[in-house]
Amino acid sequence: MNLVTSVLDGDRLALARLLTQVENNLPEGLVALNQLFSHTGKAHLVGVTGAPGTGKSSLVNKLALYYRSLANPRKIGIVAVDPSSPFSGGAILGDRVRMRDLAGDSGVFIRSMASRGSLGGLAITTSGLVQVLDAAGYEIIFIETVGAGQAEVDIARQAHTTLVIEAPGFGDDIQVIKAGILEIADIIVINKADQPGVENTARALKGLLQLAAVTQPDDPSGHHMPEMGAIQKQPEKNSDWQVCIQRTIAIEGDGVKELADAIDRHRLYLRQSGLWQQRERQRLQADLESLLHAKLMERWRSTISEKHYQQAVDSLIKRQTSPLQAVESLLEGSNS
């Protein structure tokens, strides 16, 4: 039987195999993505980002357990991206903890991705994995990224709803840390809320939210827009969602129900306000641009020999041409 059909039929083994094909950018994986795409667009994508050490994985696990415990349990997918951990097995470690909590539940599927530098970039691969899980019928898909850099933020913001996880006690640099990342938050979570400093963290976050509310209208450039920025995007209009701050103690399960309620509230808000469609558009446009970048580079590369390319690098090293001049001369030779 066709792998795609098996995945659509709920075969977990087929799902695991297809995810591996997509992660490794194999031709059969790309063909499958084309076939599956018409089945996507149903899942609620929830991005989860924040600095390391804030307890993101535990929190996502508890959310998954909570959604599974409902009278009408939801199917949960988790894609955990750890670009900063190419050899450490950071993601594998996270998996092991997860297995313990969620093993044997066929309504949950977890995929970790520690690889980086795969052709086309991490954002493309993540998007592919999410598409597969969406088509396979997972209703809420968490896209969890380690770290708070631009790459992670770009991945997390592919989601409909973005959670930014904080924890008390990250020092006096809080202004600098949080400001950029707050913009992309729909819901802010202060995890480890039983730790000292939680009131300071909450106060600082509230202050920054107020600052953001004042600043944002003048600076649409930073609002839910991917870095790529190749084609003009529209800022969100009429956004009257109030970013809320939820406190949780993930290891105890405290605040998890309230957080899940906030996530559902945000989904409803997006649906009713029409912003769901707007975010879908931004998301798919960002996907398209990442792929365009990769394909354009691939096409161009096939028109030029390695020797020719290395000569260009040589003339840079000798300072005979500037990088821009080198690029212009490389592109002149090719018409692609």
Add this chain to the structure above:
Amino acid sequence: MNLVTSVLDGDRLALARLLTQVENNLPEGLVALNQLFSHTGKAHLVGVTGAPGTGKSSLVNKLALYYRSLANPRKIGIVAVDPSSPFSGGAILGDRVRMRDLAGDSGVFIRSMASRGSLGGLAITTSGLVQVLDAAGYEIIFIETVGAGQAEVDIARQAHTTLVIEAPGFGDDIQVIKAGILEIADIIVINKADQPGVENTARALKGLLQLAAVTQPDDPSGHHMPEMGAIQKQPEKNSDWQVCIQRTIAIEGDGVKELADAIDRHRLYLRQSGLWQQRERQRLQADLESLLHAKLMERWRSTISEKHYQQAVDSLIKRQTSPLQAVESLLEGSNS
């Protein structure tokens, strides 16, 4: 007088103006970069990265003060990149602290860049600013990035020597945090070394260094290679530099001399081992690829109408075509 000539003559006002042109990607800035490029290649580029809250800025300030206090003072340039802070003024805050310490010293030039999403990306802009400072005769240029994500790491690794700054007390997630970033470190700094937990941090870092030493030979893919990865790169050969762990207390100035010595030792090591040239090659090649990406996208965009593009996005949203199919049909229409 020509701005470029003024910059080469040491005119600080001209320098500031040119840096602004380059940061804003103005045509005259790009022309100036072409003219200046033959004057670059002299500076020692030192990347400084690490999680927020580790005290990077203070440390770089103290290093600058130290180099200025030498019998033969070195000219110091600082490029501080804060991509996560588009509206907060995080970079501006840092500037103010810096002004206090380093104001009025004509041997120091500091440039902060809080903007993100400029055409061609942050790495291209950073590289341009560094080229200008290099050509203007700054002998040691610190490239400081906030955060520990892929984007920041890619910027920091443009340097000859990369410092990774840690601080005690970042919790039990240390394995996950540090593993990825350790690979790019030539020198690890434990700043705030008077804080509790410093011995634990040092022990954990040593353990990870040993793990990395065992793992790295099997995994050249993660070693000093930019994410872009479009053209094959060579792993460093015969790398017998022992990554050292330096302790500092930046606000007291403790350990700063020793750190400066380690930085100089690394420069000497690179020079004597031939790795300096290898890193130059990698650095310039990464520059070239970033520019190629940007230019290819720009060229392609000029061949297609916004309407045509939006139609492609529409068919994605309707799930009539997959992203890959949309890209293929968009590229079919154009021959660039």
